[in-house]
Amino acid sequence: MAGSRDAEAGDARAARRRIHEVVLAHIEDQIATGTLKAGDRLPAERDLATALGASRSAVREAIRILEAMGTVVQGTGSGPDSGTLLSAVPGAALTHLISLHVMLASIDTTDVVRARIALERESTRLAAKHARPQDHAVLAEHLTAMAAPGIGVAEFNDLDTAFHLAIAEAGGNVLVAELTTALRTAMRPTLLRALQAVADFPSMAARLAGEHQAIHDAILAGDGDLAAARVEAHIDGFYSAARPHRQRR
Amino acid sequence: MAGSRDAEAGDARAARRRIHEVVLAHIEDQIATGTLKAGDRLPAERDLATALGASRSAVREAIRILEAMGTVVQGTGSGPDSGTLLSAVPGAALTHLISLHVMLASIDTTDVVRARIALERESTRLAAKHARPQDHAVLAEHLTAMAAPGIGVAEFNDLDTAFHLAIAEAGGNVLVAELTTALRTAMRPTLLRALQAVADFPSMAARLAGEHQAIHDAILAGDGDLAAARVEAHIDGFYSAARPHRQRR
DNA sequence: CCCGTCGTGTGGTCGGACCACATGTGGTCC
DNA sequence: GGACCACATGTGGTCCGACCACACGACGGG
Numbered sequence: 001m002a003g004s005r006d007a008e009a010g011d012a013r014a015a016r017r018r019i020h021e022v023v024l025a026h027i028e029d030q031i032a033t034g035t036l037k038a039g040d041r042l043p044a045e046r047d048l049a050t051a052l053g054a055s056r057s058a059v060r061e062a063i064r065i066l067e068a069m070g071t072v073v074q075g076t077g078s079g080p081d082s083g084t085l086l087s088a089v090p091g092a093a094l095t096h097l098i099s100l101h102v103m104l105a106s107i108d109t110t111d112v113v114r115a116r117i118a119l120e121r122e123s124t125r126l127a128a129k130h131a132r133p134q135d136h137a138v139l140a141e142h143l144t145a146m147a148a149p150g151i152g153v154a155e156f157n158d159l160d161t162a163f164h165l166a167i168a169e170a171g172g173n174v175l176v177a178e179l180t181t182a183l184r185t186a187m188r189p190t191l192l193r194a195l196q197a198v199a200d201f202p203s204m205a206a207r208l209a210g211e212h213q214a215i216h217d218a219i220l221a222g223d224g225d226l227a228a229a230r231v232e233a234h235i236d237g238f239y240s241a242a243r244p245h246r247q248r249r
Numbered sequence: 250m251a252g253s254r255d256a257e258a259g260d261a262r263a264a265r266r267r268i269h270e271v272v273l274a275h276i277e278d279q280i281a282t283g284t285l286k287a288g289d290r291l292p293a294e295r296d297l298a299t300a301l302g303a304s305r306s307a308v309r310e311a312i313r314i315l316e317a318m319g320t321v322v323q324g325t326g327s328g329p330d331s332g333t334l335l336s337a338v339p340g341a342a343l344t345h346l347i348s349l350h351v352m353l354a355s356i357d358t359t360d361v362v363r364a365r366i367a368l369e370r371e372s373t374r375l376a377a378k379h380a381r382p383q384d385h386a387v388l389a390e391h392l393t394a395m396a397a398p399g400i401g402v403a404e405f406n407d408l409d410t411a412f413h414l415a416i417a418e419a420g421g422n423v424l425v426a427e428l429t430t431a432l433r434t435a436m437r438p439t440l441l442r443a444l445q446a447v448a449d450f451p452s453m454a455a456r457l458a459g460e461h462q463a464i465h466d467a468i469l470a471g472d473g474d475l476a477a478a479r480v481e482a483h484i485d486g487f488y489s490a491a492r493p494h495r496q497r498r
Numbered sequence: 499c500c501c502g503t504c505g506t507g508t509g510g511t512c513g514g515a516c517c518a519c520a521t522g523t524g525g526t527c528c
Numbered sequence: 529g530g531a532c533c534a535c536a537t538g539t540g541g542t543c544c545g546a547c548c549a550c551a552c553g554a555c556g557g558g
Contacts, residue, residue: 016518016519016541018541018542020313020541020542028349038353038354038355045508045509054543056543057306057541058541061313064310064314064317065314065316065317067314068314069317070346070350075551076549076551077509077549078551079508079551079552080552082550083507083509084508088350088353089355090347090355090356097339100315100320101318101339103280103281104335105287105337106339106423107339107423107427108423111423115422115425119364119368121367122364173363174356174357174360175356175357175364176360176364178356265510267509269511294539303512307510307512324519324539325518325520325540326521327521327538328521331521331538331539333540
């Protein structure tokens with residue numbers, strides 16, 4: 001049935017839908033109905049192709065999309081790690097998506113900041129309620145690392161991200177945590193530029209460290225509202241301070 | 250240089266990176282540096298392939314990913330709408346991504362609800378500050394439509410989504426609006442199931458309509474905090490009421 | 499019993515062919 | 529001269545068949 005352009009059946013009336021979209025819909029349908037679930041293995045590309053009457057290229061394009069969405073991982077060779085498996089790791093995909101759109105300027109950075117604040121207020125409030133000792137340990141660890149004298153801009157920023165992410169994870173809401181990471185990561189280049197433009201980085205680092213400490217304290221105290229307010233002030237304050245340095249282009 | 254597995258150059262040391270990833274990185278690099286921006290046209294697939302020393306399949310897979318991210322649209326034929334153009338419409342991609350992960354249960358629906366609340370609190374607060382007369386008109390329109398007697402479950406739900414989306418758009422934050430839509434759309438199947446399980450749908454619709462009206466009133470009054478609180482109660486309340494109906498699986 | 503080898507199955511890649519579609523260009527007919 | 533039609537051209541869409549790289553598992557020799 002390969003090269004049959006001759007109108008396979010009566011379904012030809014449908015709009016010219018690309019084949020890989022049909023394949024994609026087929027797979028997503030099985031996901032929606034529970035026929036396929038995380039951890040399952042998809043049929044081999046070749047089998048899927050013949051089963052759906054499509055070419056392997058079409059199947060591959062569909063799988064490529066699923067992979068980009070973070071719902072599938074592929075491995076070569078044989079064995080348990082080979083083949084196409086349904087995973088469920090939205091983080092990287094989300095980050096990729098947001099980053100692309102920030103780069104394309106289809107999303108304004110101030111919008112990202114506001115969204116971050118909204119999400120982190122929530123995750124911080126959750127963290128204040130649910131954080132366990134080990135979560136606090138992680139946070140404290142990041143705080144210590146950030147206090148290292150002579151720390152570089154990039155390292156500081158990455159620790160900063162890790163700190164905020166740890167809060168989100170302590171909150172226990174997977175989606176909020178993933179979104180927080182995605183937004184924070186998407187802003188990384190912007191943040192680095194801003195930090196590098198800061199005249200007195202050490203004092204800026206000290207100020208941010210102090211704010212982080214205050215946030216942690218509020219979380220430790222279980223005061224969600226206070227922690228949330230401090231997070232908002234922390235994020236908002238930094239961007240307000242950094243924004244004046246506008247890069248050309 | 251096509252089938253050359255013989256270590257093209259010194260770059261062989263790099264990990265086995267799939268070719269489409271290289272192509273993708275190449276394009277994203279041009280986006281990051283501003284060489285390519287929204288509205289621009291990518292080279293033809295064949296040209297890109299020869300230019301990068303890759304096969305057309307590889308290029309197509311990379312483009313497929315970009316398309317899935319909502320950064321590219323393709324059109325056949327010639328003319329201004331043909332070829333591969335950089336767009337910047339994150340909405341559909343975001344929705345697709347979230348929906349997939351909700352279906353795969355890699356994201357818990359209660360997490361989605363909490364995230365929605367966090368985002369909609371923000372957008373509602375923004376709407377209370379920035380909404381213009383035409384925004385209010387749209388909101389009022391949706392409210393009227395939802396009040397139609399004998400309205401069906403699906404229609405009501407879609408209008409509900411439209412109402413919340415309109416608020417997000419009135420707030421003026423593109424990212425928050427897109428995220429709101431994505432989360433709301435991802436929850437659509439779940440919401441429909443819940444609504445269909447409601448014994449007395451008309452009275453439920455009336456209750457929700459009343460809450461919507463109250464939210465709109467607060468926005469009209471410019472009281473962001475009140476509006477935000479009402480939105481939170483509205484969303485939280487509905488899910489709490491509907492959750493008891495747990496579907497097997 | 500251990501270990502190397504080879505078979506087999508999986509994704510990764512390629513190139514070339516052809517289709518469908520939309521436009522532009524030119525010639526033709528009135 | 530102007531309206532119109534046919535073909536050349538360029539773009540994505542699709543498919544096929546082949547081969548590579550890789551990893552596991554079975555088989556057989558030492």
